[in-house]
Amino acid sequence: MKIAVCGKGGVGKTTISGLLCRTLGSKGIPVLAIDGDPNPNLALTLGLDPRAAMPKALTSKLLEVYEKEDGKKYAKLNSPLSEVMDTYGIKTDDNVTLLAVGQPEHAATGCMCGIHTTVREIIHTALEESEQVTLLDLEASLEQMKRGTSKYVDVLLCVVEPYYRSMEAVARFQRLGTELEIKNIVAVANKVKNAEDEEAIRQFCTQTNLPVIAVIPFDATIAEADKSGSLDINAIDHSPALKAINNLADSLMKNYCI
Ligand SMILES: Nc1ncnc2c1ncn2[C@@H]1O[C@H](COP(=O)(O)OP(=O)(O)OP(=O)(O)O)[C@@H](O)[C@H]1O
Numbered sequence: 001m002k003i004a005v006c007g008k009g010g011v012g013k014t015t016i017s018g019l020l021c022r023t024l025g026s027k028g029i030p031v032l033a034i035d036g037d038p039n040p041n042l043a044l045t046l047g048l049d050p051r052a053a054m055p056k057a058l059t060s061k062l063l064e065v066y067e068k069e070d071g072k073k074y075a076k077l078n079s080p081l082s083e084v085m086d087t088y089g090i091k092t093d094d095n096v097t098l099l100a101v102g103q104p105e106h107a108a109t110g111c112m113c114g115i116h117t118t119v120r121e122i123i124h125t126a127l128e129e130s131e132q133v134t135l136l137d138l139e140a141s142l143e144q145m146k147r148g149t150s151k152y153v154d155v156l157l158c159v160v161e162p163y164y165r166s167m168e169a170v171a172r173f174q175r176l177g178t179e180l181e182i183k184n185i186v187a188v189a190n191k192v193k194n195a196e197d198e199e200a201i202r203q204f205c206t207q208t209n210l211p212v213i214a215v216i217p218f219d220a221t222i223a224e225a226d227k228s229g230s231l232d233i234n235a236i237d238h239s240p241a242l243k244a245i246n247n248l249a250d251s252l253m254k255n256y257c258i
């Protein structure tokens with residue numbers, strides 16, 4: 001199963017991505033987590049120590065460009081994904097390997113083209129080489145969706161908060177996901193404080209035909225645990241939000257595991 005997590009800035013993409021990976025990993029499922037944000041912080045929600053070694057930034061040198069009979073140029077990884085994971089990744093205690101896109105390759109242009117293609121090809125290769133779950137935590141902008149970075153995912157998880165601009169942003173991600181022909185585009189409501197919040201999200205999602213597959217409550221313990229940098233799972237073991245993410249993990253495995 002290959003998942004991309006999108007949504008407006010600050011909605012909780014990285015928190016949900018990290019905790020989802022840890023939940024799946026601790027159930028014995030190998031997880032490849034890709035931090036797609038050039039300003040990365042998935043490592044922290046995966047519980048990694050920011051002072052310890054971080055993943056080596058992925059680079060377009062991992063790609064081999066070739067031409068097909070149609071005369072068009074294509075790219076593929078020039079070494080097996082397992083090697084890329086060993087060389088560029090960091091492993092956590094929860095069965096998760098983290099890869100990260102890093103900063104733009106050319107400072108003057110800010111060009112990320114090669115990186116987007118590299119991530120796309122990693123996702124493309126991921127299931128062919130192993131049974132693992134691959135999760136891509138996207139940056140808040142629509143850029144990666146426009147560049148087709150998420151093209152090969154099975155599930156686009158659109159994280160949405162109960163306020164209009166967040167819902168409107170999700171509708172834009174949904175449109176781009178549809179253009180990329182992603183099979184399963186679903187919403188995860190986050191930071192829900194009461195029944196009214198949930199109803200507002202459900203109403204909006206009904207109008208845009210977006211199934212809401214999880215409702216994660218606003219949970220002060222998560223925000224509190226996040227303050228210290230690396231997210232300590234023991235500090236949130238009774239967290240209602242973590243429980244909801246656990247249920248989300250089960251539902252994803254049951255309904256979308258391909
Ligand atoms: N269910 C929740 N309850 C309370 N706080 C939450 C919840 N989910 C996330 N947060 C808090 O919201 C803030 C933003 O979360 P996070 O960094 O995961 O968002 P993001 O969408 O990845 O942001 P960005 O767009 O900058 O990448 C963090 O302080 C996090 O602790």
Ligand SMILES: [Mg+2]
Pocket residue numbers: 013014015037138
């Ligand atoms: Mg983030």
